[in-house]
Amino acid sequence: MTMETILYLAHTEDDGSLSRVALETLTGAMGLHAQLPGARFVAGFVGGDVSAAVAAASGCGAASFYAVSGPDFAMSRYASDAAALEAICRASGATIVVAPATSRFNRAIPGVAQRLGGRIDTHVGGCSVEGGALRIQRGYYRQRMIATLTRAARPWFLTFDSGVYPQWDGAPVAVQAESLTVTLGDELKKTKVVGYKAPFASAQTIRPDATLLFVAGVGWTKKQADGQVHLEEAAQIILNVLDKSNASLGSSKSLVDQSSEGHNVFSFMSHLNQVGQTGSTPRHPKGLAACCHGEEPHVVGWRFIGERRAINLDPNCGWAQGKADVVYVADAFALIAKVSELL
Amino acid sequence: MSTGFHVVVCGSLVPDLLQTLEPVQGPAGPALKNELMLPSVLDPWAAHALFEAAHVAATVPGSKVWLVSLGPKAKLQQLMMSIAPKVPFELVAIDASASGFTDPVEVAAALAGAIEKIPTLDRSRLLLFGGCASASRDAGVTVALVGERLGITDQFLAADELTVSAEGTLTILERVEGGKYLVSEVSGPPCAIAWATGNLPEPPNNPQVGMLNMRTMMPALQKAAAVQLASPGTTFHSVELPKQERRTRIVKDVPIDEMAREIADWIKG
Numbered sequence: 001m002t003m004e005t006i007l008y009l010a011h012t013e014d015d016g017s018l019s020r021v022a023l024e025t026l027t028g029a030m031g032l033h034a035q036l037p038g039a040r041f042v043a044g045f046v047g048g049d050v051s052a053a054v055a056a057a058s059g060c061g062a063a064s065f066y067a068v069s070g071p072d073f074a075m076s077r078y079a080s081d082a083a084a085l086e087a088i089c090r091a092s093g094a095t096i097v098v099a100p101a102t103s104r105f106n107r108a109i110p111g112v113a114q115r116l117g118g119r120i121d122t123h124v125g126g127c128s129v130e131g132g133a134l135r136i137q138r139g140y141y142r143q144r145m146i147a148t149l150t151r152a153a154r155p156w157f158l159t160f161d162s163g164v165y166p167q168w169d170g171a172p173v174a175v176q177a178e179s180l181t182v183t184l185g186d187e188l189k190k191t192k193v194v195g196y197k198a199p200f201a202s203a204q205t206i207r208p209d210a211t212l213l214f215v216a217g218v219g220w221t222k223k224q225a226d227g228q229v230h231l232e233e234a235a236q237i238i239l240n241v242l243d244k245s246n247a248s249l250g251s252s253k254s255l256v257d258q259s260s261e262g263h264n265v266f267s268f269m270s271h272l273n274q275v276g277q278t279g280s281t282p283r284h285p286k287g288l289a290a291c292c293h294g295e296e297p298h299v300v301g302w303r304f305i306g307e308r309r310a311i312n313l314d315p316n317c318g319w320a321q322g323k324a325d326v327v328y329v330a331d332a333f334a335l336i337a338k339v340s341e342l343l
Numbered sequence: 344m345s346t347g348f349h350v351v352v353c354g355s356l357v358p359d360l361l362q363t364l365e366p367v368q369g370p371a372g373p374a375l376k377n378e379l380m381l382p383s384v385l386d387p388w389a390a391h392a393l394f395e396a397a398h399v400a401a402t403v404p405g406s407k408v409w410l411v412s413l414g415p416k417a418k419l420q421q422l423m424m425s426i427a428p429k430v431p432f433e434l435v436a437i438d439a440s441a442s443g444f445t446d447p448v449e450v451a452a453a454l455a456g457a458i459e460k461i462p463t464l465d466r467s468r469l470l471l472f473g474g475c476a477s478a479s480r481d482a483g484v485t486v487a488l489v490g491e492r493l494g495i496t497d498q499f500l501a502a503d504e505l506t507v508s509a510e511g512t513l514t515i516l517e518r519v520e521g522g523k524y525l526v527s528e529v530s531g532p533p534c535a536i537a538w539a540t541g542n543l544p545e546p547p548n549n550p551q552v553g554m555l556n557m558r559t560m561m562p563a564l565q566k567a568a569a570v571q572l573a574s575p576g577t578t579f580h581s582v583e584l585p586k587q588e589r590r591t592r593i594v595k596d597v598p599i600d601e602m603a604r605e606i607a608d609w610i611k612g
Contacts, residue, residue: 206522
């Protein structure tokens with residue numbers, strides 16, 4: 001059995017720090033190092049100025065620290081990120097590369113795996129060591145089934161989603177990072193990052209760090225007991241409960257699809273809010289669904305929600321079949337308005 | 344832009360999203376129970392990519408769209424019946440397994456090989472499109488792997504919008520953390536864009552477009568090259584459905600104030 005070299009990769013945020021998912025993944029990488037006998041552990045960082053990031057991770061026990069930094073690497077750009085990561089991977093001789101599943105790395109790491117002739121598994125939900133060999137768990141068919149697998153090919157790139165490991169918070173120690181020189185030609189600077197833009201929505205309703213995910217389904221736009229549609233009232237109730245609970249807003253596909261088809265739906269909601277089979281799979285500790293069905297394609301978006309509760313007029317809806325902890329059979333308009341009052 | 348883009352969309356079939364899926368162990372590794380019998384749809388994100396490609400082709404004169412699709416030939420033929428009337432494109436078919444358990448590196452090699460063989464494709468005008476992930480393997484890496492194989496160094500993931508200026512500059516909005524978009528500009532093709540949902544609705548069926556597409560689809564399906572997707576060194580120890588461990592408590596016939604108080608306490612707790 002060959003000795004593994006585990007490389008932990010991270011990039012800096014705009015302020016030079018490490019993101020939460022980067023620190024969570026560091027915990028995972030350290031755990032993997034502890035489980036794999038004889039493995040070497042190294043770390044690599046990319047960013048404009050990586051000194052704060054290296055310091056934050058300095059106590060992780062890595063034998064070597066590599067850095068690619070400078071103004072060309074401050075921004076999230078495929079060509080420069082892939083070049084930097086490739087240099088770190090080659091310099092470290094990594095056989096297992098562990099990285100956080102950030103949008104920046106999700107874009108760059110597959111290309112690095114291709115350049116190095118490796119294999120890649122994303123959205124890794126856990127790993128273990130059996131008989132000295134690494135096994136990982138990841139979902140297939142949008143988390144509708146979970147596989148445990150191992151690969152012989154190296155380097156093996158793994159990206160971890162947020163919420164798999166606790167955030168690492170060790171004390172810093174004095175380390176010296178080896179700075180790698182990566183020169184970018186003009187052909188690698190064709191992409192210019194202009195900046196950030198808020199989605200086409202009237203209010204920022206996506207809060208990844210929120211404790212609660214509130215998922216609004218298409219029922220909010222349907223005719224109510226009086227035979228009328230109450231869109232404005234629904235919008236007010238939803239915004240109110242989001243405001244009072246500081247929750248993040250999710251939505252079902254059927255609701256956001258109405259927007260793209262030109263129907264009158266909520267101005268604060270976009271495709272970015274969509275959870276489920278064709279949306280995101282957020283990892284909030286709590287989730288509350290109102291006016292959603294609980295069928296499998298929708299519930300896959302809830303796979304990583306800790307405590308799940310749902311409000312539905314139909315006691316036989318999909319949520320009532322072992323997918324939610326509690327199902328409240330009630331009118332969501334009245335119940336959510338009342339909850340907002342109590343919050 | 345006077346010459347237009349050559350837009351190649353990578354997209355394949357996945358089981359209809361409403362189907363119940365059950366893993367089984369096949370002779371070549373994990374598979375889905377009754378996989379060949381399951382009704383299929385074009386992968387949702389790949390479908391968005393195809394609609395966006397058609398939109399680009401419609402707005403930039405001289406552009407053309409190819410759909411490179413990897414899957415069992417018979418199922419691809421069925422799938423094309425439903426896609427053909429949507430938007431104009433030329434099919435490039437690859438006869439191979441569309442299972443989610445195939446290795447993306449092998450799939451990317453097959454896709455890149457097929458793209459390289461498109462005789463009239465001008466790689467300097469290439470926009471490589473695909474979904475930001477599939478509803479089968481759900482890895483989100485295939486477009487990047489294909490792009491690397493084709494030497495494309497300007498890549499974008501989870502895009503929702505592409506605009507082309509009069510000078511040919513591409514502006515791309517990519518989804519990033521915190522519900523925001525990263526706005527990037529690239530001076531021109533080639534580039535690879537893995538699409539999220541985009542902003543376009545599904546186009547209505549157009550029988551004329553369907554008939555036009557079908558003229559090239561059947562020959563493309565007939566000459567689809569068969570590819571064996573091996574994944575040497577990969578061992579699946581288990582594939583199972585997540586356990587349903589929730590014991591759902593149904594609360595009904597309870598005053599709404601009581602329910603609200605319970606929910607509010609739970610949120611605050």
